[in-house]
Amino acid sequence: MNDAETQFGADGRLRHCLTTEGMSGDLVREILDLTESFADVNDKAIKKVPLLRGHTVVNLFFEPSTRTRSTFELAAKRLSADVLNIEIAHSATAKGESLLDTVATLRAMQCDLFVLRHPESGAAGQVARHIGDRAHIINAGDGEHAHPTQALLDVFTIRRHKPDFANLTVAIVGDVRHSRVARSEIHALRALGTGEIRVVGPPALLPADLSGWGVQPYNDMDTGIADADVVIMLRVQKERMQGETVPGPEAYFAAWGLTPERLALARPDAMVMHPGPTNRGVEIDSRVADGPQSVILEQVTNGIAVRMAVMALITGTAPRAA
Numbered sequence: 001m002n003d004a005e006t007q008f009g010a011d012g013r014l015r016h017c018l019t020t021e022g023m024s025g026d027l028v029r030e031i032l033d034l035t036e037s038f039a040d041v042n043d044k045a046i047k048k049v050p051l052l053r054g055h056t057v058v059n060l061f062f063e064p065s066t067r068t069r070s071t072f073e074l075a076a077k078r079l080s081a082d083v084l085n086i087e088i089a090h091s092a093t094a095k096g097e098s099l100l101d102t103v104a105t106l107r108a109m110q111c112d113l114f115v116l117r118h119p120e121s122g123a124a125g126q127v128a129r130h131i132g133d134r135a136h137i138i139n140a141g142d143g144e145h146a147h148p149t150q151a152l153l154d155v156f157t158i159r160r161h162k163p164d165f166a167n168l169t170v171a172i173v174g175d176v177r178h179s180r181v182a183r184s185e186i187h188a189l190r191a192l193g194t195g196e197i198r199v200v201g202p203p204a205l206l207p208a209d210l211s212g213w214g215v216q217p218y219n220d221m222d223t224g225i226a227d228a229d230v231v232i233m234l235r236v237q238k239e240r241m242q243g244e245t246v247p248g249p250e251a252y253f254a255a256w257g258l259t260p261e262r263l264a265l266a267r268p269d270a271m272v273m274h275p276g277p278t279n280r281g282v283e284i285d286s287r288v289a290d291g292p293q294s295v296i297l298e299q300v301t302n303g304i305a306v307r308m309a310v311m312a313l314i315t316g317t318a319p320r321a322a
Contacts (some may be wrong), residue, residue, distance in 0.1 A: 003125035003139075003146070016128045016137040017310045019146040020187040028191045032156050034309040034318055035302070041078055042304060051317040052081035052113075058106055059085045061117040061140070062099075067276055067300065068140050068150075072115045075307035079317075084111065103127050107135055113311060114138070121145035121180075136314045138307075144178050150275050151184035153306040155192060157299050158230055161271055165192040171218075171225045171266075173200040173256065174234030174283055177207050181275045182234060190214050200224030201256060204245035205236070221256045228266040232273045233258055233283050249282045259285045263293065271295050 004022025009015040014027065041047055057076040061069050069085070076083045084106075103114060113136045116124045121143030128137040141147040162168055170189055176182045176199045189197050199206055200218045210217055218224030225231050236252060247255065263272065272284075272294045280286045289296060312318035 001129065003122070003128075006125050006128050009133075013316070014314050016124075016139075017148050017314055018124050018128060018137065018139045020148045020151050020184045020191070021146070023187065023191055025191045025193060028152070028155065028188055031152055031306070031309055031313060032159055034313060035152075035156050035305045037319070038078075038305040038308040038312075039302070041308070042301065047078050048080050049078065050080045051312050051319075052076065052079035052315065055079075055081045055112045055315065055317075056110065057081045057083050057113045057115065057311070058111045059083065059115045060088075060103070060106075061086075061115075062088050062123075063117050063119055063141065065117060065141070068117065068303075069115075071300065071303040072138075072140060072307050075304050075311060076113075076115075078304065079308055079311055081113075081311075099123060099127065100130055103131065107131065112136065113315060115140050117141045119143055138310060138314070141180055144180050144183075146184050147180040147275075148184050148188075149303070149307055149310055150181050151188040152310070153299060153303045154181075154185055154232065154273060154275070155188045156306055157273065157295055157302050158271065159192075160302075161295070162229055165189070165194045167195050168229045169196040169198065169227060170194055170230040170232065171198040171200050171228040172215075172232045172234065173221065173224065173258065175205040175236050176201055176234065177205050178237075179234050182232075185232065186213060186215060198224055198228070202246055202252075221262060222265055225258075225262065225270075226265045228270055230271045230273065231258065231263070231266055232275075233278075234275070235277065235279055236283050249279075253282055257281070257283055257285060258288050260287050260291070263288055263291075269293075273299060276300070 003018040007016040007018040073083050115138045117140040123142045124139035172182050197215045199215045274296050
């Protein structure tokens with residue numbers, strides 16, 4: 001059973017959030033609608049709702065990520081859950097205990113929901129297949145495989161500004177080949193019926209085989225973002241630039257960096273997005289990252305509400321639509 005199947009229970013309900021692959025357009029829209037209902041919690045004097053009162057959420061991060069872990073922690077606390085953050089460097093896992101043993105031990109402490117970030121692709125799905133019927137897994141990024149809540153917060157952000165996905169052109173620029181974010185975004189965008197999805201970058205950073213992806217590849221930045229409604233920049237890891245196939249930071253920025261001049265090739269009202277953290281002067285110019293078309297900080301804010309929605313939905317505590 002693959003992750004797209006594992007995340008659904010026998011009743012067809014979403015029990016885990018492992019991947020956007022296999023999510024229907026109706027399910028993605030349900031999550032986005034639920035997110036909308038949580039969005040104003042951030043603006044209240046008391047930023048809490050009682051949906052997960054009595055539940056324990058464990059943040060189990062085997063990779064560092066201040067942004068993602070913080071938003072998951074805030075999301076759980078705003079749902080009134082108890083939150084346990086595991087320091088991997090000081091845990092039994094660092095001493096040789098297996099991932100499944102670690103989760104089983106925490107499950108024996110009656111923990112209910114695990115937010116897992118792991119460097120190995122498929123780790124979240126592996127845990128989900130062994131966790132039993134009364135606990136839930138959210139994949140907070142596993143290797144190069146998936147990062148579903150990042151994709152969901154990105155399409156939520158897009159929908160708030162440009163809700164007609166059928167008429168949108170979305171350009172995803174950078175290291176698509178190694179990006180779990182890009183994969184998850186493409187699945188979510190396709191589920192919502194996005195008109196055109198482009199992947200843009202040097203050949204070494206685009207997948208060798210794009211058959212079945214439903215995207216158009218571009219190796220030229222100017223052509224790739226021309227008339228785009230949304231430009232999503234991806235972080236390029238500097239270790240990728242050590243070989244001869246990917247140029248160094250300055251040459252990369254010259255060829256594929258998003259500058260104000262390049263952004264002018266997109267639609268006048270194009271949105272600029274980035275999952276973070278940004279490498280300014282490598283994939284994006286500071287004038288663009290901080291400019292009026294950037295929604296990068298809005299993505300961070302929306303991440304809290306999206307993660308609240310996912311937690312409430314998979315635990316069955318989400319309020320029912322009227």
